[in-house]
Amino acid sequence: MDLGISGKVALVTGGSAGIGLAAAKSLAREGCDVCVCARDPERLADAVVELQEFGKVVHAVLADVEDPSAARRVAEETRDVLGPVDILVANAGGPPAGRFDEVGLDDWDVAVQRNLLGTVRLIHAVLPEMRSRGWGRIVTITSRSVREAIDGLVLSNATRSAVAGVVRTLAREVGGDGVLVNNVLPGPIETERLRRLMGDEEALRGRGEEVPVGRVGRAEEVGDVVAFLASERASFVNGVSLLVDGGESRVIA
Ligand code: NAD
Secondary structure, eight states: OOOSOTTOEEEEETTTSHHHHHHHHHHHHTTOEEEEEESOHHHHHHHHHHHHTTOSOEEEEEOOTTSTTHHHHHHHHHHHHTOSOSEEEEOOOOOOOBOGGGOOHHHHHHHIIIIIIHHHHHHHHHHHHHHHHTOEEEEEEOOGGGTSOOTTBHHHHHHHHHHHHHHHHHHHHHGGGTEEEEEEEEOSEESHHHHHHHOSHHHHHHHHHTSTTSSOEEHHHHHHHHHHHTSGGGTTOOSOEEEESTTOOOOOO
């Protein structure tokens, strides 16, 4: 299937590793020029080398989405180098882990800045041009915690659900302008983050055995879903929060 997005400009935040990098690769493979942003210059440089293999224009911006001025700067630099952003993949690291009585107010601040306001500011920075051009795709990366609260992750449960609320609302407001807004909810995906949380290979394998398909997911399995949602082929999919979890969630709808 031709996804119909060759020549589009994609901005992927948190794009130097894991799910973000995988999404950037899937989009570059489909013919998009890609800008990735992240905080670590060395990993960002490595990501650029990997992305250049697809033969499209690749640009990287060093930025922390927690910084209130980052979104506008990243969007402007993308426009200057590649053109206006057609596709935004709003992604970043997860919020601090912990039960309610384990996280402090500073942790709440980090989570809201990184995972809610970071996303909102990115959307603010790219939406007006998408609307005026009559085409745009916004895909947020959140978590399975949108569907069912995950124990010990109060900040994720709270801030990801808020993002899902933004997605559902915005999708209804801007769908008529050709801008579609969707949300991807990964289950356990083998990235640095999950490897760090699990500690060792045995724990990772054990975690995979809890999933109906018998393993944890691969980042590219999420990246391809992101590329589909960002594509011309997903032109009637708007406002969804889509689980990519190997069937782990028991929630019916
Ligand atoms: P990861 O830690 O492997 O990669 C995160 C990427 O985001 C890296 O490129 C990092 O440099 C960048 N980043 C982190 N904080 C940033 C910030 N403030 N500003 C800019 N860039 C930043 O993580 P991942 O496993 O790919 O997860 C991506 C997202 O998906 C996270 O929000 C995570 O919580 C969520 N998620 C992951 C899983 C999983 O199992 N891997 C499951 C559910 C949800």
